[in-house]
Amino acid sequence: MYKLISLTYLLIIFNNNFVLTDFIPTSRWGANAIYFNNKIYYGGGYLPLYPDNWRGTQPSNEFFSLDVPPSFNLTDRSKFVWTNLSSQSTNLIPFAFSSQCLIEDKIMMFGGDFDKYLPPANTTLVWFYDLSSSSPSWVLTKTTGQPNDLESGSLVYNNNTGNIYMWAGKLSNKNTLLTGGASPEDLPTTMNIFNKDTNVWTSLNLTNAPEGRYDFTSTLLRSGIIVYIGGQLTDANGFADMSQINMYSTTNDTWLPAMTTGGSYVPSTRARHTAVLTKDDRIIVYGGHTGTDKPLSDALAILNVSQIPFVWTQPNVVTFAPSPRTFHTSVLIGDFMIVAFGKSGKYIASGSDDLDILDVSDPSEYSWVNSIMPKPNKTNKISTTVTVKSGTTSNYNFVNFNLSIMVILLVIIQNYL
Numbered sequence: 001m002y003k004l005i006s007l008t009y010l011l012i013i014f015n016n017n018f019v020l021t022d023f024i025p026t027s028r029w030g031a032n033a034i035y036f037n038n039k040i041y042y043g044g045g046y047l048p049l050y051p052d053n054w055r056g057t058q059p060s061n062e063f064f065s066l067d068v069p070p071s072f073n074l075t076d077r078s079k080f081v082w083t084n085l086s087s088q089s090t091n092l093i094p095f096a097f098s099s100q101c102l103i104e105d106k107i108m109m110f111g112g113d114f115d116k117y118l119p120p121a122n123t124t125l126v127w128f129y130d131l132s133s134s135s136p137s138w139v140l141t142k143t144t145g146q147p148n149d150l151e152s153g154s155l156v157y158n159n160n161t162g163n164i165y166m167w168a169g170k171l172s173n174k175n176t177l178l179t180g181g182a183s184p185e186d187l188p189t190t191m192n193i194f195n196k197d198t199n200v201w202t203s204l205n206l207t208n209a210p211e212g213r214y215d216f217t218s219t220l221l222r223s224g225i226i227v228y229i230g231g232q233l234t235d236a237n238g239f240a241d242m243s244q245i246n247m248y249s250t251t252n253d254t255w256l257p258a259m260t261t262g263g264s265y266v267p268s269t270r271a272r273h274t275a276v277l278t279k280d281d282r283i284i285v286y287g288g289h290t291g292t293d294k295p296l297s298d299a300l301a302i303l304n305v306s307q308i309p310f311v312w313t314q315p316n317v318v319t320f321a322p323s324p325r326t327f328h329t330s331v332l333i334g335d336f337m338i339v340a341f342g343k344s345g346k347y348i349a350s351g352s353d354d355l356d357i358l359d360v361s362d363p364s365e366y367s368w369v370n371s372i373m374p375k376p377n378k379t380n381k382i383s384t385t386v387t388v389k390s391g392t393t394s395n396y397n398f399v400n401f402n403l404s405i406m407v408i409l410l411v412i413i414q415n416y417l
């Protein structure tokens with residue numbers, strides 16, 4: 001009996017001091033992803049309450065990173081490692097559909113869908129995360145003239161103007177998960193411009209602004225023009241026309257007339273897709289939904305923006321393609337687009353920690369390289385702050401113990417047995 005109590009006591013000490021699990025993030029949709037310095041930083045999103053469907057969800061303020069080896073190639077797979085950074089995101093309100101951008105070495109985040117955590121009007125909703133800090137954490141930051149909460153919008157940083165551009169999105173004045181769509185008053189067309197040096201917002205209601213929308217993508221071209229693609233309009237108007245490209249000039253703060261794309265192919269309308277810009281001026285649009293659970297037949301579409309008018313093409317994919325995703329994240333690193341999380345139709349995307357990777361190096365031949373299952377970080381050890389109920393030790397992986405502690409414990413345990 002004495003031995004048993006002592007052992008239990010030891011195990012409790014153990015549990016309180018070390019989390020022995022390797023970290024692997026769970027499934028989610030509507031999360032954020034930012035690439036910086038060989039890591040992708042992921043945060044938030046709706047988490048499923050059940051393992052195999054999305055019938056119950058809750059927003060999250062989890063934050064974690066994925067190591068991506070410098071100029072990685074496919075032999076580097078074992079170097080993809082997850083790291084749990086949630087101890088740095090306790091200041092975030094659990095969220096999904098938030099907007100983020102990278103400003104030099106800081107991530108800026110604004111607003112989102114907070115579900116039942118919905119903050120009252122005029123709540124401060126700007127957070128910064130300083131990637132170059134030695135002890136980084138998300139910091140809630142008061143700014144001047146901050147707009148009220150907008151979800152499913154976007155932030156675009158132009159390092160030539162020093163401004164961040166936030167256009168459209170949906171006013172999160174109701175639980176949109178329950179109501180679904182939006183009426184015109186939910187979709188403002190205001191261009192909100194935030195200056196990174198003064199911390200001041202300027203809101204422009206420009207007369208020729210396009211129709212309000214949400215769940216679109218925004219891509220800054222090298223010319224200083226922001227290209228807006230797709231998204232959902234009001235319930236009555238459905239989805240944005242993919243053959244009409246809306247563009248905003250950050251050099252003179254005007255909307256350009258909508259451009260009708262050239263060529264005969266126009267991709268399926270979509271929302272909650274992703275868009276990344278290649279070095280040779282292709283926008284790679286991927287995934288999204290059309291309001292049904294049916295995956296898109298032309299999930300991958302390429303917009304050539306090096307000619308006027310822009311031209312859509314259907315890429316020549318020379319490999320087997322993974323099941324397309326929606327509400328996912330995509331990040332372009334070198335010649336590879338890394339796709340993570342999201343839904344696949346009405347299902348949870350296969351393997352929450354499974355990454356789909358598209359090689360975009362050759363405009364005439366796109367290939368999906370095999371999915372990568374990132375390795376958990378074997379050395380990750382979190383001390384004291386985490387309390388775990390006793391009796392669950394069997395779930396933990398003991399392999400990664402600090403060896404000296406392991407030896408001491410074995411000695412102690414042996415003494416009792």
Ligand SMILES: *[C@@H]1O[C@H](CO)[C@@H](O)[C@H](O)[C@H]1NC(C)=O
Binds near residue numbers: 073
């Ligand atoms: C791929 O990465 C491995 C390991 O880092 C390296 O040895 C190899 O030369 C790389 N191959 C190419 C084609 O870059």
Ligand SMILES: *[C@@H]1O[C@H](CO)[C@@H](O)[C@H](O)[C@H]1NC(C)=O
Binds near residue numbers: 021022382
């Ligand atoms: C990640 O870290 C947070 C905060 O330290 C902790 O509460 C959480 O349990 C960790 N998650 C996993 C899956 O280890």
Ligand SMILES: *[C@@H]1O[C@H](CO)[C@@H](O)[C@H](O)[C@H]1NC(C)=O
Binds near residue numbers: 121122
């Ligand atoms: C929010 O701020 C605006 C402008 O300062 C003010 O007119 C409005 O009354 C405020 N709303 C609330 C709920 O405090």
Ligand SMILES: *[C@@H]1O[C@H](CO)[C@@H](O)[C@H](O)[C@H]1NC(C)=O
Binds near residue numbers: 159222
């Ligand atoms: C500014 O941003 C562009 C990408 O939009 C990047 O290529 C360039 O290196 C950046 N310039 C500086 C000084 O960071």
Ligand SMILES: *[C@@H]1O[C@H](CO)[C@@H](O)[C@H](O)[C@H]1NC(C)=O
Binds near residue numbers: 188189190203204205
């Ligand atoms: C812009 O229009 C919105 C309504 O869409 C209004 O609430 C806001 O006050 C206007 N802002 C300016 C600066 O006129």
Ligand SMILES: *[C@@H]1O[C@H](CO)[C@@H](O)[C@H](O)[C@H]1NC(C)=O
Binds near residue numbers: 254256
């Ligand atoms: C604004 O700048 C864009 C280029 O960024 C140009 O195409 C457009 O004509 C300019 N508009 C005005 C009103 O000067």
Ligand SMILES: *[C@@H]1O[C@H](CO)[C@@H](O)[C@H](O)[C@H]1NC(C)=O
Binds near residue numbers: 282304305363
């Ligand atoms: C994009 O258009 C330009 C101009 O027509 C052309 O030179 C280039 O090859 C096109 N790029 C791709 C990837 O098709």
Ligand SMILES: *[C@@H]1O[C@H](CO)[C@@H](O)[C@H](O)[C@H]1NC(C)=O
Binds near residue numbers: 081083377378379381
């Ligand atoms: C594993 O996590 C620890 C602690 O967060 C970190 O110091 C270390 O660099 C990580 N190792 C790898 C390979 O990412």
Ligand SMILES: *[C@@H]1O[C@H](CO)[C@@H](O)[C@H](O)[C@H]1NC(C)=O
Binds near residue numbers: 402403
């Ligand atoms: C194990 O823990 C001891 C004491 O805390 C420390 O000195 C040692 O560096 C640790 N070893 C490893 C491999 O983490």
